Amino acid sequence: DIQMTQSPSSLSASVGDRVTITCRASPSIGSHLSWFQQNPGKAPKLLIYGGSTLQSGVPPRFSGSGSRTHFTLTIDGLQPDDFSTYYCLQTSSLPGTFGQGTRVEI
Amino acid sequence: QVTVKESGPVLVKPTETLTLTCTVSGFSLRDSGMGVSWIRQPPGKALEWLAHIFSNDDHSYTPSLKNRLSISRDTSKSQVVLSLTNVDPVDTATYVCARIWKSGSSWDFHYVMDVWGQGTAVTVSS
Numbered sequence: 001d002i003q004m005t006q007s008p009s010s011l012s013a014s015v016g017d018r019v020t021i022t023c024r025a026s027p028s029i030g031s032h033l034s035w036f037q038q039n040p041g042k043a044p045k046l047l048i049y050g051g052s053t054l055q056s057g058v059p060p061r062f063s064g065s066g067s068r069t070h071f072t073l074t075i076d077g078l079q080p081d082d083f084s085t086y087y088c089l090q091t092s093s094l095p096g097t098f099g100q101g102t103r104v105e106i
Numbered sequence: 107q108v109t110v111k112e113s114g115p116v117l118v119k120p121t122e123t124l125t126l127t128c129t130v131s132g133f134s135l136r137d138s139g140m141g142v143s144w145i146r147q148p149p150g151k152a153l154e155w156l157a158h159i160f161s162n163d164d165h166s167y168t169p170s171l172k173n174r175l176s177i178s179r180d181t182s183k184s185q186v187v188l189s190l191t192n193v194d195p196v197d198t199a200t201y202v203c204a205r206i207w208k209s210g211s212s213w214d215f216h217y218v219m220d221v222w223g224q225g226t227a228v229t230v231s232s
Contacts, residue, residue: 031216032217034217034219036153038153042224043202043204043222043223043225044153044202044204046220049209049216049217049218049219049220050216053216055218055220087152087153089153089219091206091216091217091219094158094166094217095156095157095166095168095169096143096155096158096217096219098145098153098155099152100152
């Protein structure tokens, strides 16, 4: 089984900040990683897939990087709508595995 | 417009079987590389991938629930059905289906899970 370790579990930030969330995979997953944003009571929204490919319609302040075992999601210039929970997902080996989530709060 | 929508019972008794249906529109379950995944989220907890099925009938289940899960598709109805047997209160969660498809070539591709339903909340209680 592939294990995904996401950190931090929560963080405090302000509008305009640069925020970085990390996911570590064990074992390697190549670039088969997606990032999702989830607001309370809502379905997750795909932000990035393939480690770094921005989903259509997602603002460019979101970016993903990394490969194999270490991945990051960066939000450059946090906006009020970005205070949310973020999840990583590995799809190198199905069924996929989600990280435990990161709550970004004010 | 591509949509997926879950339906099923709100309340299930312990030891019963939970059966959920995902109805899709805007794409076909026969389309090459196309599939549907089921995910659940207990209240206040993280997302958990349960199962998936693709157009070639390739499917699998999360190891911890493999013996209790079953997934199937009815292409004529554009539906994917998930069953979870012998439910317990710990299975109380919002169950969500999502479209998953292969982006890229057959030898260099990524899975994209881009369209999600709103989910259906299921409570297991006597």
